Amino acid sequence: MSVSAPPRPRLTTSVPYTEPQPRPVIRRASPDWLPVIGWFIDDGLRHSRINVIPLGNTIDPHERFAVTLKFFAGQEEPIHTFLSEPFAGDDMFRYESADLLAALRRTQFEGLVEITARSLDNPPGPFPWIDSWLEFYADDSSLSGSVPGFVFKGGTTKRVMSGKWQHWPGIAANDQYASSVLLLNYHPRPTQLRFDLFARSGRELRSDTLTIAPRLPVTFDLETIVPGARVLLSREGGFGSLRVWSAYKLPGFVLMRNRTSGVISSFDHTVPFAGPPID
């Protein structure tokens, strides 16, 4: 079966050829800690929590950390920024979505959060980010999940977003389970994407080429964006593999829901395709 990528968006117009000139290498005076990206939601039923645990990132109980949170909801600039007090050792940083709603004087929010946690005592090392965990839960128990923040910028062995292809083997579309795909567009520009769904035999269905608006998350219902998905997979056991193409890097997550109970108890990130592995 021949598969080709959707046409690459034209980003620049051609310009007359000019001989490249040497440029001085630009170096930061001191490297900064990398941010991680996450989904953040509170709609009155579903809630979010950010956790940064000092001793998950250092064995020094006195090393101090501080966190900057920037919340995005479609605009290029954040709609809210939160700066934590320094914390260390057994002081855990936990930020609840209710705190954001109070700050925004809103009753609902769904968007992106950029989490930049920094050590106040040590410079970034070979792994220049602080692990942050995002939890999601619902009052009626219909959602339960916990995922690490996505390291968006690469340059390390944990090149989470090294590829424009990502995949999830084991996606469900059958009588018992339905799947949806959450994608985070952190870019300040629209991003095109496409879903390729494979049955166990390799039979394939594709979505149309879709677009996510800038600085927003979107949850795609698999059986809506890939008509025939349930029939395709159900004929071969109900599970298959999903491949996602995007014009720019998009953190991706697969959520699987029990059709009878409505409970989502499977919520984890995809892995990049054709790129170095992550752990």
Added chain:
Amino acid sequence: MASWYRDAIDMRTRICMSNLEVPEAPTLCQPVTVLLTLFDSDGGELAARRYPLRRNASLVVETSDLLPPARRGHVMSGQVRIDFEGPQLGSSRAYLHWYNERGLTSSHEKFGLSIPAVGGYWTVPSVQDSDDYRVHLAITNLDERPYTSTITLKDADGAALDTTLDLPRNGSRFVSLTELFDGAADLLSGRPGVLYFGNNHQPAMYYYFVANQRLGTWRAQHL
């Protein structure tokens, strides 16, 4: 690659892999084989089987189908080793389904047996103990040597309970918070705590599972 499985009444395991084309270079994708090896909790080999995986095909295997009939439904904890025998095009990561009649939860294996360093300790970031949120730990030893670690549970104020865990080579454990610690619920007092593994130098794989006993579901997450 390695991961953890359970084949019991309350949780069964399914292994999912794919061999998808890189669309820019489809001819690089070739048929491969995948070798699955199951161990018991003491690290003894229970079963091994090799599967063909065609181009763009996916492999979905129930661990119970691999196990010897006498062991089916009776493996409370085990390591599964997954060897993808062919060119690595990047789509060979395995995901595990852990499921029962009420729910399904999924996460991925550890790629390779070398674990990147953590700056601190392997940490479960939010530990609670209630009927809706009961933490279980699944740990597999990926080292050639026996694995020993302290496990520390701390409440929101830093008060702690400690215990230790020992695993033989290829061994694994699945254990609840209440089995590990007397008085965990009293310590946590309804507020989220944290849990640390003191051994941050030996390769091991850590998942935690949250049991919602009211719904009868599990939710898995790797550390």
